[in-house]
Amino acid sequence: xxxxxxxxxxxxxxxxxxxxxxxxxxxxxxxxxxxxxxxxxxxxxxxxxxxxxxxxxxxxxxxxxxxxxxxxxxxxxxxxxxxxxxxxxxxxxxxxxxxxxxxxxxxxxxxxxxxxxxxxxxxxxxxxxxxxxxxxxxxxxxxxxxxxxxxxxxxxxxxxxxxxxxxxxxxxxxxxxxxxxxxxxxxxxxxxxxxxxxxxxxxxxxxxxxxxxxxxxxxxxxxxxxxxxxxxxxxxxxxxxxxxxxxxxxxxxxxxxxxxxxxxxxxxxxxxxxxxxxxxxxxxxxxxxxxxxxxxxxxxxxxxxxxxxxxxxxxxxxxxxxxxxxxxxxxxxxxxxxxxxxxxxxxxxxxxxxxxxxxxxxxxxxxxxxxxxxxxxxxxxxxxxxxxxxxxxxxxxxxxxxxxxxxxxxxxxxxxxxxxxxxxxxxxxxxxxxxxxxxxxxxxxxxxxxxxxxxxxxxxxxx
Numbered sequence: 001x002x003x004x005x006x007x008x009x010x011x012x013x014x015x016x017x018x019x020x021x022x023x024x025x026x027x028x029x030x031x032x033x034x035x036x037x038x039x040x041x042x043x044x045x046x047x048x049x050x051x052x053x054x055x056x057x058x059x060x061x062x063x064x065x066x067x068x069x070x071x072x073x074x075x076x077x078x079x080x081x082x083x084x085x086x087x088x089x090x091x092x093x094x095x096x097x098x099x100x101x102x103x104x105x106x107x108x109x110x111x112x113x114x115x116x117x118x119x120x121x122x123x124x125x126x127x128x129x130x131x132x133x134x135x136x137x138x139x140x141x142x143x144x145x146x147x148x149x150x151x152x153x154x155x156x157x158x159x160x161x162x163x164x165x166x167x168x169x170x171x172x173x174x175x176x177x178x179x180x181x182x183x184x185x186x187x188x189x190x191x192x193x194x195x196x197x198x199x200x201x202x203x204x205x206x207x208x209x210x211x212x213x214x215x216x217x218x219x220x221x222x223x224x225x226x227x228x229x230x231x232x233x234x235x236x237x238x239x240x241x242x243x244x245x246x247x248x249x250x251x252x253x254x255x256x257x258x259x260x261x262x263x264x265x266x267x268x269x270x271x272x273x274x275x276x277x278x279x280x281x282x283x284x285x286x287x288x289x290x291x292x293x294x295x296x297x298x299x300x301x302x303x304x305x306x307x308x309x310x311x312x313x314x315x316x317x318x319x320x321x322x323x324x325x326x327x328x329x330x331x332x333x334x335x336x337x338x339x340x341x342x343x344x345x346x347x348x349x350x351x352x353x354x355x356x357x358x359x360x361x362x363x364x365x366x367x368x369x370x371x372x373x374x375x376x377x378x379x380x381x382x383x384x385x386x387x388x389x390x391x392x393x394x395x396x397x398x399x400x401x402x403x404x405x406x407x408x409x410x411x412x413x414x415x416x417x418x419x420x421x422x423x424x425x426x427x428x429x430x431x432x433x434x435x436x437x438x439x440x441x442x443x444x445x446x447x448x449x450x451x452x453x454x455x456x457x458x459x460x461x462x463x
Contacts, residue, residue, distance in 0.1 A: 057083050063090060068108045073400070082115045092122040100130050101140040106148045114151035129154055133166050146170055150215050169215070176211060200225045203235070207245040217251055224258040234258040241287060253290040260293065268293060271300045276318050285325045292325040299328060306332040310339050311353045324360035334364065341367040345374050346385050355392040362395055370395060373403070377426065381407050387426050394430055405457050406430060406437055412456050413441065 057079045064075035156162050234257040243250040285292045307317045342352045377383045413419045442453045
């Protein structure tokens with residue numbers, strides 16, 4: 001990586017050729033080849049997406065809420081990944097998990113992480129895999145803990161692969177609990193992918209990368225753990241820049257740096273410099289949002305130009321990117337469609353520009369969401385449209401958690417003549433914390449009214 005472009009950190013990771021390992025040699029010699037195998041879909045039906053019938057999606061959402069106690073929003077998200085029109089197969093899967101002493105909380109966690117299990121073959125696929133893991137000496141508590149942490153183990157093919165994967169996950173979990181490392185040597189060929197992966201994974205563990213991120217990395221198709229010199233160089237850069245190893249942003253940054261060639265890095269820097277960003281600006285934005293450096297030259301140029309076509313000058317575009325680098329996630333067409341959505345709701349082009357400058361992420365909001373929230377505050381609450389221009393943050397607030405409960409309280413107070421003839425400022429109602437809102441509009445009244453208002457505030461409210 002170009003030394004002139006990469007900032008130099010203070011803390012470097014020391015790599016040792018003959019370091020200690022926390023898992024047995026017998027397991028390590030074979031297990032990591034398993035990670036590179038492709039994971040089969042638990043069942044063909046698992047590929048069902050949001051394009052399926054409304055009937056199937058609605059039933060799926062209701063089932064997830066009623067049978068697993070999931071929040072409606074999470075259930076709706078899961079229904080985009082898996083869908084079914086009757087409870088036969090899902091019930092069989094849940095009954096199988098309960099028969100192996102998984103708690104309701106563990107089952108909810110497993111399905112949230114790996115929803116395609118609900119359409120798997122419980123009798124011929126999941127059941128035998130659970131029995132296989134039990135045959136390796138797993139107690140009920142060990143089995144439920146490991147599958148809860150890494151549910152995708154139930155999506156693997158082959159008894160041998162499942163057994164190896166189960167053993168290595170178990171060893172890592174036990175080692176993390178004891179914080180003790182056995183001093184072992186290994187006999188894998190130097191420079192092999194297996195040796196690299198073993199060494200790299202253990203280095204990440206030593207740095208404090210938590211299990212959930214470590215296992216996720218091993219499951220991904222990214223080859224960041226298979227390299228040697230490139231991995232060491234990339235890891236030192238990320239550590240030196242001060243990323244916290246316990247956070248997802250650390251792994252994201254490592255993957256981005258590892259995947260960037262010198263040529264690609266230089267091309268991206270040159271593009272950003274053409275638009276007025278300095279090298280330091282780019283690295284600061286990278287620390288704020290690692291994905292910022294992973295976008296192609298074409299995407300960067302298209303996004304900049306699309307925002308200029310919407311009416312932002314070059315300095316304003318730069319300000320938008322510095323405020324929220326994730327704007328690059330929005331394609332040229334998405335940005336133009338966003339402008340059309342806002343104009344269609346009655347906003348002027350200048351007002352759209354004003355909102356983007358204040359809340360850059362609004363260009364990534366779906367048309368449906370923008371319409372729903374705008375119509376609520378304008379038609380249901382009678383705030384003027386211009387208020388949204390001055391306070392676009394309302395478009396980012398949760399309707400269920402914040403906007404609707406608070407507005408229902410305000411409407412109740414207005415109906416009783418306790419707020420005068422005019423609505424309070426939108427920011428006064430929605431920008432504050434729950435505690436401040438309740439203090440401002442609820443607790444100052446007599447006890448009977450407070451109870452009434454609290455009932456309105458909490459009714460159907462998502463916590």
